[in-house]
Amino acid sequence: MALAQASADAILVADDIFVQFNTPEGPITAVDNVSFKVRPSEFFSVIGPSGCGKSTLFNVIGGLLGQHQGVVSVGGETISGPHKSIGMVFQEESTFPWRTVVDNVAFPLELVGMPKGKRAERARHFIRMVGLDGFENRYPGELSGGMRQRVSLARTLASEPKILLMDEPFAALDEQTRLLLGDKVLQIQQQLKQTTLLITHNITEAVQMSDRILVMTYRPGKVKRIVDIDLPRPRTSEIVSSEAFGRYVAQIWNDLREEANRGMRDEEKHMLNQDERTA
Amino acid sequence: MTLVVAHTRRSYRSYAAPMVGLGSFIAFVLLVEVLIRIGALNRFIIPAPSEIIASFGRLFLEENIVQRFIFTAAECIAAGVMVTVCGVTIGVVMQRFSLLQRACETWVAAFASAPLVLAYPLFMVIFGRNAWTIIMMGFFSALPPVILKTIEGISGTRKVLVNVGRSFNLTGTQQFWKILFPAALPTIFVGVRLGLIFALINIVGTEFLINFGGLGQLINDLAERYDLAGTYAAICFVILVSVLFFIVLEKAERWLRPVD
Ligand SMILES: Nc1ncnc2c1ncn2[C@@H]1O[C@H](COP(=O)(O)OP(=O)(O)OP(=O)(O)O)[C@@H](O)[C@H]1O
Ligand SMILES: [Mg+2]
Numbered sequence: 001m002a003l004a005q006a007s008a009d010a011i012l013v014a015d016d017i018f019v020q021f022n023t024p025e026g027p028i029t030a031v032d033n034v035s036f037k038v039r040p041s042e043f044f045s046v047i048g049p050s051g052c053g054k055s056t057l058f059n060v061i062g063g064l065l066g067q068h069q070g071v072v073s074v075g076g077e078t079i080s081g082p083h084k085s086i087g088m089v090f091q092e093e094s095t096f097p098w099r100t101v102v103d104n105v106a107f108p109l110e111l112v113g114m115p116k117g118k119r120a121e122r123a124r125h126f127i128r129m130v131g132l133d134g135f136e137n138r139y140p141g142e143l144s145g146g147m148r149q150r151v152s153l154a155r156t157l158a159s160e161p162k163i164l165l166m167d168e169p170f171a172a173l174d175e176q177t178r179l180l181l182g183d184k185v186l187q188i189q190q191q192l193k194q195t196t197l198l199i200t201h202n203i204t205e206a207v208q209m210s211d212r213i214l215v216m217t218y219r220p221g222k223v224k225r226i227v228d229i230d231l232p233r234p235r236t237s238e239i240v241s242s243e244a245f246g247r248y249v250a251q252i253w254n255d256l257r258e259e260a261n262r263g264m265r266d267e268e269k270h271m272l273n274q275d276e277r278t279a
Numbered sequence: 280m281t282l283v284v285a286h287t288r289r290s291y292r293s294y295a296a297p298m299v300g301l302g303s304f305i306a307f308v309l310l311v312e313v314l315i316r317i318g319a320l321n322r323f324i325i326p327a328p329s330e331i332i333a334s335f336g337r338l339f340l341e342e343n344i345v346q347r348f349i350f351t352a353a354e355c356i357a358a359g360v361m362v363t364v365c366g367v368t369i370g371v372v373m374q375r376f377s378l379l380q381r382a383c384e385t386w387v388a389a390f391a392s393a394p395l396v397l398a399y400p401l402f403m404v405i406f407g408r409n410a411w412t413i414i415m416m417g418f419f420s421a422l423p424p425v426i427l428k429t430i431e432g433i434s435g436t437r438k439v440l441v442n443v444g445r446s447f448n449l450t451g452t453q454q455f456w457k458i459l460f461p462a463a464l465p466t467i468f469v470g471v472r473l474g475l476i477f478a479l480i481n482i483v484g485t486e487f488l489i490n491f492g493g494l495g496q497l498i499n500d501l502a503e504r505y506d507l508a509g510t511y512a513a514i515c516f517v518i519l520v521s522v523l524f525f526i527v528l529e530k531a532e533r534w535l536r537p538v539d
Binding site: 082 | 439440442443445446453457
């Protein structure tokens with residue numbers, strides 16, 4: 001019943017995604033049989049250990065990776081390449097170093113031919129939203145890593161995507177910055193009723209923000225479980241200290257521990273093999 | 280209080296290196312002067328530094344060094360504009376078509392290390408004994424670094440920036456002008472700076488060889504007249520001008536690269 005309803009009003013559907021890479025050591029299945037649906041205004045997270053295929057899944061949904069099987073559809077329309085309803089925030093630092101903050105954020109508006117004055121004003125609106133007012137005319141090189149990530153977020157928000165797709169946007173940041181930025185994202189998401197798909201390897205971050213969390217397995221990256229997070233909104237980072245929160249974290253950590261262990265063993269084995277080969 | 284100390288210490292450090300550099304240069308000049316005066320060095324091979332300094336005035340009053348400088352500078356600018364336009368275009372085209380890049384990159388690199396100046400008779404035959412021979416010598420010697428650095432800059436654009444462009448559905452042309460080209464610009468400018476240095480060297484050298492044009496010809500003239508002090512003074516003038524030119528280019532480059 002719940003599933004039928006979900007599929008009726010799902011805005012993003014991933015159906016049986018499968019990705020295999022050919023490497024010198026043979027084919028690697030990065031993503032296998034991953035299916036899920038995201039509802040409008042939902043905050044949906046994908047969590048999994050490092051190297052389990054999260055970025056690969058991100059690229060498939062963003063339409064950047066051609067070599068996959070399975071179907072991704074947005075509002076019922078199957079995508080074949082980057083879709084204008086999807087806005088992406090990348091794991092790596094992705095601001096344009098040759099543009100000021102305001103010109104970075106105005107980038108998508110420039111593409112649709114908005115006049116200069118108007119797009120600067122629009123850009124300022126999104127810069128305020130991510131809390132960077134006062135830095136409009138700085139270059140990314142003059143900003144901290146956390147601020148640059150906020151510029152990337154504002155740039156993507158400025159294109160007003162129906163679906164915000166983020167790949168570990170805070171992974172490279174320190175814990176305090178990460179928590180505060182998490183609050184910011186939650187606040188923006190609630191304010192804009194923004195459908196969001198967040199990819200992360202951080203359990204607290206996922207539980208704090210999400211309506212539902214998809215837990216991925218390691219090699220091949222399959223769906224281990226989809227967990228409903230039934231915590232009241234609006235949420236802030238304060239929720240982290242509640243008892244229900246702790247239960248969710250423990251449950252997901254239980255699922256992830258096996259996978260992370262397997263991942264580490266796998267990587268160790270891989271390195272040992274390499275050592276043998278080079279020896 | 281401590282702040283003031285730290286500040287003076289830092290400025291002391293930042294002045295120390297250039298001061299030592301300048302000091303050793305002056306010491307060297309004085310040493311040469313002394314060696315010549317006591318006869319340890321032959322003054323008919325190396326003129327005394329004091330004589331060289333004294334001949335500078337002559338260069339301005341009798342040898343029209345300012346006009347000659349303007350002539351050489353104009354040749355450099357012509358070669359510089361041509362090499363920037365052609366070099367960047369060739370680099371972009373080569374980068375776009377990977378077959379072309381794989382086929383030609385080694386040739387261009389080999390060309391970069393070839394002593395092009397030896398080919399000046401060929402250029403004379405093609406362009407005649409005029410400014411075009413000189414400009415073309417400068418142009419061809421400056422071409423390889425500009426091409427190679429353009430290729431390097433565009434290929435070196437971070438993949439995630441290209442992906443940002445793709446995620447915003449940029450067309451091929453937009454992808455080039457809005458992402459690849461600006462991302463490559465600092466590297467391209469390094470190529471242009473190297474190119475201009477090569478062009479300047481080859482332009483003055485060719486002027487000297489074919490005895491035509493600006494500063495190079497002046498050096499040739501003075502040497503043929505056996506005016507050694509004048510020759511050295513003219514050489515010093517060329518060195519001074521080039522050093523100034525490179526400093527300006529470096530400043531311009533830093534200004535072009537506000538971030539990193
Ligand atoms: N282009 C590629 N060619 C070959 N193998 C690849 C390629 N891209 C990813 N892989 C492999 O696929 C697996 C999944 O990679 P992916 O980048 O999706 O992981 P991830 O979950 O995003 O990891 P992280 O948390 O470290 O970002 C890894 O084992 C990686 O080595
Ligand atoms: Mg990743």
